Amino acid sequence: MLRLILLSTLLISFSATSEETISRWMADYFERIHKHIANENYEKAEAELVLGNTNYFRNGRTYEAALLYQLYGQFFAVQSQYTNAIPWFEKALASDQMPRIGEQEVRFQLAQTYFMVGKYENVIPLLEDFIEVGEKYKFPISARVNLLMAYSHGRLDQYEPSYHHIKIANKKSDKPQIDWIEYAFSLAMKLQLLDDAEDLGTRLLYLEPNKKKYWNQVSALYFAKDFEIDSLSALELAYENKTLNKEEDYLLLAKYYLYQKSPLKSVLVLNDGINKNIIKENEDNLKLLSSSYFYSRDLKNGIKVLVNAEKISKDPELSFRLGTYAFDNEDYNLAISSFNIAQKRGWNDIPGRIELIKGISYFELGQSDKAKENLIEATNYKNTKDTAEGWLSYIKQFES
Secondary structure, eight states, X not given: OHHHHHHHHHHTTTTSOOSSOOOHHHHHHHHHHHHHHHTTOHHHHHHHXXXXXXXXXXXXXXXXXXXXXXXXXXXXXXXXXXXXXXXXXXXXXXXXXXXXXXXXXHHHHHHHHHHHTTOHHHHHHHHHHHHHHHHHHTOOOOHHHHHHHHHHHHHTTOHHHHHHHHHHHHHHXXXXXXXXXXXXXXXXXXXXXXHHHHHHHHHHHXXXXXOHHHHHHHHHHHHHHSOOOSXXXXXXXXXXXXXXXXXXXXXXXXXXXXXXXXXXXXXXXXHHHHHTTOSOOOHHHHHHHHHHHHHTTOHHHHHHHHHHHHHHOOOHHHHHHHHHHHHHTXXXXXXXXXXXXHHHTTOOSSTTHHHHHHHHHHHHTTOHHHHHHHHHHHTTSTTTHHHHHHHHHHHHHHHO
């Protein structure tokens, strides 16, 4: 996956707005090398690079020289020769001749290359600089940056900062990334953030209801969340004999059924308790019921219960989560409605995120004007700028 990222950054290296200019001859020279690398004609690319390094840029302190060093690093990186790529990226960054946006690109490429050779301790300060510069000058900070930070901290057993960054990466992503959500779930379990783990486990089962390993993870979670249970079999017997009459017992039995991987029984117990006015229809209980529906692969009723929970809740996170589920389920009208409610209630964890997903939703509904309106708004925020611009470009091509 990282090699593909490096290839993509290679192809856009000269598309960024630059504070510097190069001659037409130099632009043609660099473009020629780019084409050789893109066509995997590495012998011709290397010959051109050697010629430039030995004849054209001997003083090594010009903008053109810095571009050559960066291109040399990319030449090795796309061939998975990461150890050879590192000194060239380092040299490009140390030249102090690149514009800020160009330095940002090199920082990210160098961070990726450090990661590939296992130098995680070098990745983190480099990306911290990337984020600091991005925030200061309002440059885009894509989900990939936070993802690389999360993985690097994780490799060093630094689980709290790793979890911080994977959460941000997941919230920035315009489409659900199963691997990222899985990683967040594993970290939440390590950190004993069981409420977070429950939400993440529910999302995984919602997205991939047939995966057995998710069932094992989530059922273990429900067991871990409760204190010692003396006699679950007695609760089952009491329920079957219609003598169960306490809300906490109903809820405990419903969670036990989830632990036993019997979500339909959990749904039955919860609905029965609600119908008998034993279980309150509060936010937590409705979330448990919706999870039970999701685990039983009944997405329609699961979302329906969350809609009811949203009506009695003031939590912007619940509305945002409902919007996310609706978007995943291609119910774009509900997604837009819930995201609007989340905005009104103050959700702003990732500025521009809601505008981005609303823009995509409007596009999927065939409402291009509203799509562009929201996507243009999303370009005003550093965390969603590049993704929103990508969608705007796609819509422009789609309409032409």
